[in-house]
Amino acid sequence: MRTRSSAKRSAHVITLGCAKNLVDSEILMGQLRANNFEVSHEGDAEEAPVVIINTCGFIESAKQESIDTILQFAQAKQDGRVGRVYVTGCLSERYKEDLSRDIPEVDAYFGTRELPALLKTLNADYKRELLGERLLTTPRHFAYLKIAEGCDRPCAFCAIPLMRGKHRSTPMEELVKQAEGLAAQGVVELILIAQDLTYYGLDLYKERKLAELIRRLSDVSGLRWIRLHYAFPTGFPMDVLDVMAERENVCNYLDMPLQHATDHVLKAMRRGTTRAKTTALIAEIRKRMPGIALRTTLICGFPGETLQDQQELLEWVAEMRFDRLGCFTYSHEEDTHAYALKDDVPEAEKRRRMDEVMALQAGISEELNMAKVGQVFSVLFDKFEDGVFVGRTQHDSPDVDNEVRVETGEQEHIRLGDFAQVRITAASEFDLTGELA
Numbered sequence: 001m002r003t004r005s006s007a008k009r010s011a012h013v014i015t016l017g018c019a020k021n022l023v024d025s026e027i028l029m030g031q032l033r034a035n036n037f038e039v040s041h042e043g044d045a046e047e048a049p050v051v052i053i054n055t056c057g058f059i060e061s062a063k064q065e066s067i068d069t070i071l072q073f074a075q076a077k078q079d080g081r082v083g084r085v086y087v088t089g090c091l092s093e094r095y096k097e098d099l100s101r102d103i104p105e106v107d108a109y110f111g112t113r114e115l116p117a118l119l120k121t122l123n124a125d126y127k128r129e130l131l132g133e134r135l136l137t138t139p140r141h142f143a144y145l146k147i148a149e150g151c152d153r154p155c156a157f158c159a160i161p162l163m164r165g166k167h168r169s170t171p172m173e174e175l176v177k178q179a180e181g182l183a184a185q186g187v188v189e190l191i192l193i194a195q196d197l198t199y200y201g202l203d204l205y206k207e208r209k210l211a212e213l214i215r216r217l218s219d220v221s222g223l224r225w226i227r228l229h230y231a232f233p234t235g236f237p238m239d240v241l242d243v244m245a246e247r248e249n250v251c252n253y254l255d256m257p258l259q260h261a262t263d264h265v266l267k268a269m270r271r272g273t274t275r276a277k278t279t280a281l282i283a284e285i286r287k288r289m290p291g292i293a294l295r296t297t298l299i300c301g302f303p304g305e306t307l308q309d310q311q312e313l314l315e316w317v318a319e320m321r322f323d324r325l326g327c328f329t330y331s332h333e334e335d336t337h338a339y340a341l342k343d344d345v346p347e348a349e350k351r352r353r354m355d356e357v358m359a360l361q362a363g364i365s366e367e368l369n370m371a372k373v374g375q376v377f378s379v380l381f382d383k384f385e386d387g388v389f390v391g392r393t394q395h396d397s398p399d400v401d402n403e404v405r406v407e408t409g410e411q412e413h414i415r416l417g418d419f420a421q422v423r424i425t426a427a428s429e430f431d432l433t434g435e436l437a
């Protein structure tokens with residue numbers, strides 16, 4: 001009979017891709033720790049008995065980064081610096097056979113729903129009682145809460161449903177319990193994520209339950225900021241705005257990837273909406289939530305996108321004046337609906353269009369930031385770097401949005417993870433500078 005040795009074993013986990021993948025790594029590490037593993041995350045792991053790479057398979061550049069990382073550790077194993085290498089996550093879910101054939105040095109490949117099998121291979125038990133418990137990798141004052149997995153949307157360019165499956169909401173009681181656990185650990189900012197946040201509940205409760213979930217989470221003591229990411233425009237549950245208006249600790253912030261603005265391209269992308277409907281939705285959100293910070297994501301170079309589409313997109317971005325905007329070039333992903341279309345916009349032209357959108361946005365962002373000079377904001381401090389404290393307002397999500405940089409005097413003290421009132425003294429495109437108010 002195989003026994004579990006009491007000696008501490010160690011494993012190093014590497015996460016690629018999005019915050020949803022990060023939560024999966026945190027859950028994996030929570031399970032490993034409960035099985036007497038010493039676990040480390042990110043950073044230099046050139047020497048480790050076990051390395052687990054949690055991959056991303058979203059678009060070409062992300063896939064390439066995952067493959068390069070796998071090859072790097074396959075080589076480290078060849079050189080005897082790493083004992084065993086395991087691969088999991090989206091790329092592995094999507095290309096397991098190809099990867100096993102092309103990079104056989106890897107000990108085993110796992111899909112996105114094979115945590116128990118991965119643990120078994122490491123001679124560890126999957127501890128169901130730990131459901132939702134995880135080893136946080138974010139600074140201890142904020143954490144992501146993944147409220148659902150998978151997606152039922154038909155977006156033509158997207159491979160995520162191929163890797164993450166159908167939409168599955170996590171039961172509300174479990175999420176509230178997770179949030180209470182995180183708040184008890186000192187988390188004050190909870191960032192709600194999913195492939196499509198607004199679909200929450202439709203599978204489990206046969207109705208949209210995001211508003212009710214936010215209200216329940218907002219009741220969890222200790223949570224000062226609740227932030228919403230990945231809202232889908234079509235069928236957006238307007239009752240969410242009621243909760244945002246009602247609850248002080250729900251950030252006046254919304255991330256809603258919109259992907260494009262011309263009816264021609266939105267139709268080809270199978271987004272189920274139009275420019276007029278999207279514009280009306282944004283106007284309604286801004287009317288009901290004055291001062292809300294809206295973040296969006298756009299794709300340039302979708303098959304069939306014309307120069308006229310690009311021009312219309314630029315006019316729309318200038319009109320909408322988003323607070324935060326990210327932009328990708330279209331990636332021709334096999335097995336997606338769009339793969340049947342001709343990828344007719346050359347890569348260089350896709351990048352030119354993306355740069356055009358981002359240059360326009362940089363100007364808008366600077367104007368919006370300049371308007372904040374002289375105002376006082378509550379800032380949550382994340383880090384201290386180059387002699388400066390760096391934090392965010394409720395209008396800024398970690399890693400993707402603006403930062404507020406504050407230099408302190410001799411007598412002034414800021415603790416990371418704390419809030420402080422900051423008067424903005426200067427602004428640039430993507431950052432603010434301030435002083436303690």
Ligand code: SF4
Pocket residue numbers: 151152153154155158159160161195196232
């Ligand atoms: S909503 Fe669309 S883009 Fe987002 S994960 Fe689902 S299919 Fe992909």
